[in-house]
Amino acid sequence: MSRPRLLAVLASALLLVGCATVPEESQPVAVQQQELGQIANPDVQQPPRDIDPLTVARDFVQASAQPVSNNAAARTYLDDAAAKAWQPGKVMNVIDDQFNTVYAVGSDLPANPTEVVVVVRGTNLGMLGADSSFIPSRTSYELRLLVRKQSDGQWRVTNPPANIVMPYSAFTANYVRVPVYFFAQDSNTIVPDLRYVAGKPQLGLPARVVSLLLSGPSDQLVGAVRSPLPEDANIEGNVTTTPDGALMVPLTGVGDQTPEVKKLIAAQIVLSLQAVTTNRVRLLSDGNALVDGHEDWLPSDVPSYTSLASPGADQPGLMVVNGRVRSLADGSAVPGSAGQGVYQVVSAAQSIDGRQLAIVENANGRQQLRIGAFGSAAQQVNLFGGTLTRPTWRPTATADGTAGEVWTVVDGSSVVRVLRTSDGGWTGQAVNAEEVLTVGPISVLRLSRDGARAALVVNGQLLVASVVRTQDAVTLRSPRILQTGTLSGVVDVDWLSQDSLVAATTMPSQPVVKVPIDGLRMDTFNSSNLTPPVYAITAAPGRPIVVADAGGLWTASDVGEVWRPHPHSLGAKVSPFYPG
Template identity: 65%
Template sequence: MRRVTRDAMLRGVAGAALAMAAVVTAGCATVVEESQPVAVPRGELGQTTNPDLQKPEKDIDALTVVRDFVHASAAPLSNNGAARLYLTEGADKNWHPDNIMNIIDDQFNTVYAPETQTDPNQVEVVIHGQTVGTLNSDSAFIASKGSYNQSVTVQKQPDGQWRIVNPPPKMVLAYSDFTMNYVRVPVYFFAADSNTVVPDLRYVAGVPQSGLADRVVRLLLDGPSDQLRGAVRNALPEGANADGPVTATGDGALVVPLTGVSGQPPDIKRLIAAQIVLSLQTVTPNRLRLLSDGSPLVDGQSEWLPSDLPSYTGMASPSADQPGLMVVNDRIRSLGDGEPIAGPAGQGVYHVKSAAQSLDGRQLAIVEQDGNRERLRIGAFGRDALTVETSTDPLAGSTMTRPTWRPTASTDSTGEVWTVVGGVNVVRVLRTSDLGWVPQAVNAGDVVANGSITVLRLSRDGARVAMVVNGQLMVASVVRSQDAVQLRGSRILPVGSDAQAVDVDWLSQDSLVVATQSSSQPVVKVPVDGLRVDPFNSSNLTPRVSSITAAPGRPIVVADSGGLWTASDLGEVWRPQAHTFPGADPFYPG
């Protein structure tokens, strides 16, 4: 079908969005991921009129009317004015689409309904496609797969033009149109028990560009997405609001006028400033003038840039002096020099099946083969590791997943160790007052309903968990209430066509790298919301890839049938790791 109509219709909106993306890229070197779509509460879309909306071509057939309507739905200006031009006058007045958008694959069809068409002036047209996901009312994308089928009625008008009588109750957008008109923005909140920031990926309409910063601030004021609610905290108190829109001043600053925060203590006000500055760094390079009831939010500092902030991710990244480790033939060796580490774990005293190093490098958690079952040991790096024992025996089982450390809330804390026993029992192991370790169950019923868990990796900020469940990549948020912990909001993310996941690790706080069984795409990168799948170069790898590890600022390390390989970028050819061993299982701290 034709693309001329779609291109003319979206050119102005898309051009503005792409220009904005270029400004974003140039203005913020700290953005890890490429710029992607974004959405704002639907009530704020379409508040600016656009006199240049491209009218439908004359005398197009009913199938093309529906197809062009789908393409036009991606342009949010003028209350989705471009899409409304394809509706009858009555339908235009009565169309109040739901706050959820359906995103479908670009290769969709419009076909006449199979029923016999009896009225020559009215036809039923069905939109057939594959669902990519939905954009929820909280402006967060949720990946999903399945068939999309939506029937609409199209009538011939007195002027001979076909127009839609009953548009879909939920807007439907083609994937490329969505990514062309919406911009991904990480909106920042804090980990539940620390001042580590956690990015919450949201999607905001790219135009009008002048209101982009205001839309992001309002998302921040509304709080975290449904996916992260309960897993993160917002320094902005309940009742905080914007005392007007974010506006530009003559000297090039953006004014963010807040109200309802003046009573907060100075340390909380600084956290509020950090949330705003970090959330806006991807949409503007301008200085930010943060106000509370007309006065500077933080005494002594009226304007802010990202460089004015201390690091809020230091506790979520391995220190530079930790090169990473690997398990080789039941022993732990250094990725840095290939030598066995000091102590029994490196000298063959334990039959190490898998292991994890704490983020500060001071602790080791080891899964040890003990006859026909596996058991957990935890101890200081280079020292003896204690066996975790319990009379109630929640650790009973023949298998345990590679351990993973929950980040510490302070430099004095030792954190928690998580593992999955027997594929179904998610267990966290806590330090006791007598320096022992005690296991507690994690409520993971929604996850195990999908099958056996073979891999579980906590994010290094502690807010999320990534898993391989019955060959599927899944993510969930970690929600704590008093002494109970629950995996909530579990979602399946795509890893490629018909591919099964083998292993996963956190490349950054909002992106994953996945080893798959695919011979053509053995390693892929997936954002935490699953909007897209980007394959790494497969050169030099010999499928299948058995394990993978990653960390911010570190090269990715994978193990295939020949040994270890490293790469840092999607198009980079994999290079042999300097100290490689067949059968090695690499891991960075975390």
């Protein structure tokens, strides 16, 4: 985004007036935090008098999470020169709440008795990038602060860091997680991009979200999604609340778009704003309604853009039991060869529309892939290996609505997408997975049902990567390890929603966990009734989670629920799966 455009967008935040609701589960990143800090000038409470240097350093870190008035709260812990000169960057470190402040020791300490060096030590959970997304990276963190006694006897920091550091709880208290929506590359399926905006001043939340939309997708999703907003789109004037209670978003630079694209732009803005406002959204283009005949919008006015990414209610899910595919609904064998024992099925995947089935079978001492219409014989694909991961379907993107792409990983090291050919056959093409393979061999790969991301299990760790498609190649890019150091022994994963995962692990204390796709937090499911280890898991939007352990299948719908026995687990080793 050009600087003039950026300034124009940010200016819209200055005069915004409106009602906003902050989600209870608020999670973070600052959007142009220095500029946003100029929005308000509240009375900032000064530090208590006569606090020691260790407390000064600790309180400075805590106060750094407050971006209001150009980080005014944190500046009160700086000496006059540092307070005036400090220009913190847009990247911020988030550390664990348990951190230490200790006096430095050694030969390089200041000789001046009015100066001490305080070392802040903790665990870095990740950072908030300049694109307002959270990037997980669990490492040790250390910051050395020079604290000097002032002429009035008060200790103050003289060398604030270039990048702000803040504890996790302070971060979640001051920033709000917002799913900002873009679209899949080759369909009109919406894709959430988790971003974080300063929660205060609350009146500016909608303007900050619009700013993110105009800036485009986060770095990780560049090339994996598209935005219908053209590059020269901007805000004309301010995002404001009108006298009749509508939140007005006055766009410019979009007037020459087709009516279809304008509807996509409307959906993108309205869905992204629903997390921060309950107002009607009035969308204007150069002073007129963006979409002819439809000036004001509520989320309920937006048609569904997730139908291709959601299994239908008539698809209850399947399971592999003793080499056969059966229904999760009633335990009966599915029609056709897959259910009759013709193949020795190891794993399988049903297309999202339920019309096709991909099968990995044991044959002649190796594993091979078969694909066919559900209920019919499956065609053998020229793809073999010592092991093939459970297949996963790319969402439907063909003109006739038939899914035509299946992914699997051969021998942990070769990611292959198998494409339908014009004559009805199937052919494999390699996926560039070099960035993922630097972490280790891949044991599980699940494409998101919107097709923009892939969740992977690599060396027992949980990763998320973007799926970037060009005319010549498909690449798994920007893999990020989620909950490094706290989540290990992962054996299976599935997509609970477009922006959250559930994983099965060998860890007795947390056999099943829920993790957002940016890895900022992790929630452990109730382990009651489970017999670890859990070895398989499946999930889908609006469906109960199903896991498999030594006792069979168990279901739950939320983290706090006790696992209930599935009525059709059949008392054998079972691998459940929902379409996708």
